[in-house]
Amino acid sequence: MALVINSNFASPLANAEYPKALEATAEGFVARVCNGITGLNLAVTVLLLLIAYDQFKYVWNKGSIVGPAWKMPFIGPFLSSVNPKMDEYKAKWASGDLSCVSVFHKFVVIASSRDMARKVFNSPMFVKPCVVDVAYKLLRPTNWVFLDGRAHVDYRKGLNGLFTRQALETYLPGQEEVYDRYFSRFIEISQHENGGKPIPYMPIFRELMCAVSCRTFVGHYMSDAAVKKIADDYYKITAALELVNFPVIIPFTKTWYGKKAADMVLDEFTICAAKCKARMAVGGNVTCIMDGWVRSMYNSQKYREKVAKGIAVDEKEKPPMLLREFSDYEIAQTIFTFLFASQDATSSAATWLFQLMADRPEILDRVREENLAVRNGDKNQRFSMDTLEKMTYTRAVVKETLRYRPPVIMVPYVAKRSFPVTDSYTAPKGSMVVPSVWPALHDPEVYPNPDFFDPERWISGDAEKAVKNWLVFGTGPHYCLGQIYAQLNLMAMIGKASMHLNWEHHVTPKSEDIKVFATIFPMDDLPLVFSERK
Numbered sequence: 019m020a021l022v023i024n025s026n027f028a029s030p031l032a033n034a035e036y037p038k039a040l041e042a043t044a045e046g047f048v049a050r051v052c053n054g055i056t057g058l059n060l061a062v063t064v065l066l067l068l069i070a071y072d073q074f075k076y077v078w079n080k081g082s083i084v085g086p087a088w089k090m091p092f093i094g095p096f097l098s099s100v101n102p103k104m105d106e107y108k109a110k111w112a113s114g115d116l117s118c119v120s121v122f123h124k125f126v127v128i129a130s131s132r133d134m135a136r137k138v139f140n141s142p143m144f145v146k147p148c149v150v151d152v153a154y155k156l157l158r159p160t161n162w163v164f165l166d167g168r169a170h171v172d173y174r175k176g177l178n179g180l181f182t183r184q185a186l187e188t189y190l191p192g193q194e195e196v197y198d199r200y201f202s203r204f205i206e207i208s209q210h211e212n213g214g215k216p217i218p219y220m221p222i223f224r225e226l227m228c229a230v231s232c233r234t235f236v237g238h239y240m241s242d243a244a245v246k247k248i249a250d251d252y253y254k255i256t257a258a259l260e261l262v263n264f265p266v267i268i269p270f271t272k273t274w275y276g277k278k279a280a281d282m283v284l285d286e287f288t289i290c291a292a293k294c295k296a297r298m299a300v301g302g303n304v305t306c307i308m309d310g311w312v313r314s315m316y317n318s319q320k321y322r323e324k325v326a327k328g329i330a331v332d333e334k335e336k337p338p339m340l341l342r343e344f345s346d347y348e349i350a351q352t353i354f355t356f357l358f359a360s361q362d363a364t365s366s367a368a369t370w371l372f373q374l375m376a377d378r379p380e381i382l383d384r385v386r387e388e389n390l391a392v393r394n395g396d397k398n399q400r401f402s403m404d405t406l407e408k409m410t411y412t413r414a415v416v417k418e419t420l421r422y423r424p425p426v427i428m429v430p431y432v433a434k435r436s437f438p439v440t441d442s443y444t445a446p447k448g449s450m451v452v453p454s455v456w457p458a459l460h461d462p463e464v465y466p467n468p469d470f471f472d473p474e475r476w477i478s479g480d481a482e483k484a485v486k487n488w489l490v491f492g493t494g495p496h497y498c499l500g501q502i503y504a505q506l507n508l509m510a511m512i513g514k515a516s517m518h519l520n521w522e523h524h525v526t527p528k529s530e531d532i533k534v535f536a537t538i539f540p541m542d543d544l545p546l547v548f549s550e551r552k
Contacts, residue, residue: 068092079125079446084114094121104532107427111457116443124151125449127439128428132461132487135453137439138431139494142167145451147496148432152266152273153259156280157358161351166434170495176341177352177499179314180307183403186503188304190401192233193507197514200226204519204548216524218543219372224365225249230507231360235353237306239290248286248357251279256362256536283357287350295346308353315341356500364504366425366537367416371512373544374419374471376523381473385412386516397517406506409513414476416508420490421481422471425537427456429492458487522547 069091076089089095110117111130119126129135138145146166157163162173179185207222208214228249232240258276267273290308298312318341324331344352375382392408393399430452437445445451460468464484465475475481491498498504515521523529524545531541 076120076125079120079449080118081443083116083118083127083443085118089120092122095119096121102534104534104538107456107534111454116439125446127445127449127451129439129451129453130457132458132489134439135455135458135489136486136493138451138453139429139489139492139496141437142495144435144437145431145433148430148450150259150430152276155267155273156255156258156277157354158284158351160348161355163355174499176314176339177311179339180310181499181503185307185310186506187403188310189234189306189503190403190510192237192305193230193510194401194514196226196230196233197511200229201515201518204521205550208546208548212547214547214549216522216545216547219546220365220369220539220543223368223372223544224253224361227364227368228252228357228361230511231357231364233306234503234507235307235356236287236290236294237309239293239306239308240286244286248283251282252357252361254279255283255358260536280354283354284347284350287353288346290353291346291349294349307356308349311341311344311349311352314339315343319343359498360500360504362535362537363425364507366423366539367419367504367508368511369539369544370423371416371419371508372515372521372546373523373529373540374422375415375512375516376521376546377525378471381415382516385415385512388412389513389517401510401514403506406509406513409509410477411473412509412513413505414473415512416505417476417481418471418473419508420505421459421465421488422469423532423538424455424459424490426490427534427538428452428454453489455489458489461487518551520549520551 072091073088086095110128113130115129115131115134117128117130119128129138147163154164162170165173204219204222207217225246229242229245232245232248254272254275256276257272258280260272267277291312294308294312298309298316302309304310304313314337317337318339321331321335321337321340375385388409388411390397392405399405430450433445433447433449433451435447437447437449437451439445439451459465462468464487465481466479472479491501491504524547526542526545528541529544533539533541533543
């Protein structure tokens with residue numbers, strides 16, 4: 019018995035051969051599993067996991083607000099958004115105060131009601147303007163529009179002086195010079211180049227407004243040829259900055275062409291800044307926004323030098339805002355943002371103004387009568403602030419145009435942190451939060467019969483009292499600096515045109531349909547014929 023026990027009773031764990039056998043068994047199992055997995059199987063598994071994660075993240079972010087129950091994997095509604103439809107935007111706004119979509123990696127919350135839109139505009143602690151991903155590459159990440167908090171506030175203060183009443187009057191001669199040239203060009207195009215036949219004028223209005231903006235911003239530092247080049251190529255920048263676009267720059271795509279155009283614009287404005295500094299340094303007079311800004315820099319520099327030398331300086335000599343000297347490139351970046359803010363918006367407003375006046379001759383007649391009256395019957399009297407400020411009806415026409423067909427229908431922001439938009443919904447950090455402008459401007463409780471064009475609502479009606487609904491230029495810390503300039507410019511344009519031009523709109527079935535291209539335009543691009551008014 020002892021022999022049997024001693025020779026056979028041994029634990030398998032004490033057997034040196036057992037681990038090797040176990041290892042071999044495990045290796046065989048892993049090998050069989052690995053041999054059963056092909057590259058295709060692995061790819062499909064990973065793809066399904068990514069799709070599941072994409073759907074879960076969308077549903078989680080969506081929470082309780084209105085939106086599709088699920089999203090097309092990864093791209094979302096990108097394909098349908100390549101050619102956005104105004105009716106689809108209206109349906110989205112009507113679906114609820116808050117709604118959402120998810121495109122590529124970006125979750126988008128749409129604030130449709132006036133109160134939701136105002137909350138976004140007025141929540142700088144939670145959101146900041148973001149435009150779209152590629153905007154940082156086109157406008158440059160160091161651009162002042164991407165500053166936040168105190169830095170943004172301080173930078174804006176240094177620009178406020180460029181839009182005072184006195185400053186705006188300084189820019190009027192340059193603007194009227196452009197209108198004189200282009201109005202003559204309109205007649206040449208219609209009567210001589212096209213034999214009195216209608217052609218789409220929307221692209222020509224884009225060129226006109228680009229020329230007016232460039233003359234206002236940089237005066238004569240830029241040649242007419244450069245202005246024409248910017249006007250022609252700016253379309254590519256607009257296309258690159260559409261709300262839905264590829265998030266990265268890929269050669270020969272919209273964003274790629276937009277980047278090349280933006281580089282060209284910045285180069286031109288940088289050259290202008292150098293010329294401006296040289297002229298202002300020898301005491302040149304102020305004729306444009308760039309002049310005014312550089313003059314303020316030099317005045318600030320002189321004041322600091324006197325203080326540093328211990329020279330007594332009268333308080334009246336102290337500039338209202340002490341500025342540092344900005345580099346040529348920094349100046350170019352800022353002027354580029356002015357063009358970015360004005361070009362598409364004013365082009366849209368100008369296009370609609372000419373269409374609305376052509377289709378409503380009784381309103382155009384009143385604009386013409388008022389503009390002649392404030393000039394004492396002299397249609398050749400030049401622009402002045404006193405004259406523009408007397409144009410009550412023309413101002414009402416411009417404001418009603420901006421309400422009826424607001425150039426900017428939404429303004430993208432990004433959530434810097436989780437943003438409690440309502441008590442029941444919080445927009446996640448990094449999401450795009452988009453306040454919409456159109457619904458507030460077409461609210462029937464505030465603007466009776468909102469789809470009817472009625473300038474009288476700004477004179478005898480209550481439209482002026484509806485300040486909370488007037489979101490054309492935004493509100494809050496990022497409201498449009500140039501809102502007074504923009505309205506006066508449009509008043510000057512349509513007023514002068516009413517006295518010097520006749521124009522006929524050749525209405526098409528698409529004339530009242532709205533094309534969305536960053537801003538909004540008539541779907542048929544407004545076929546017109548111009549002639550000289552005798």
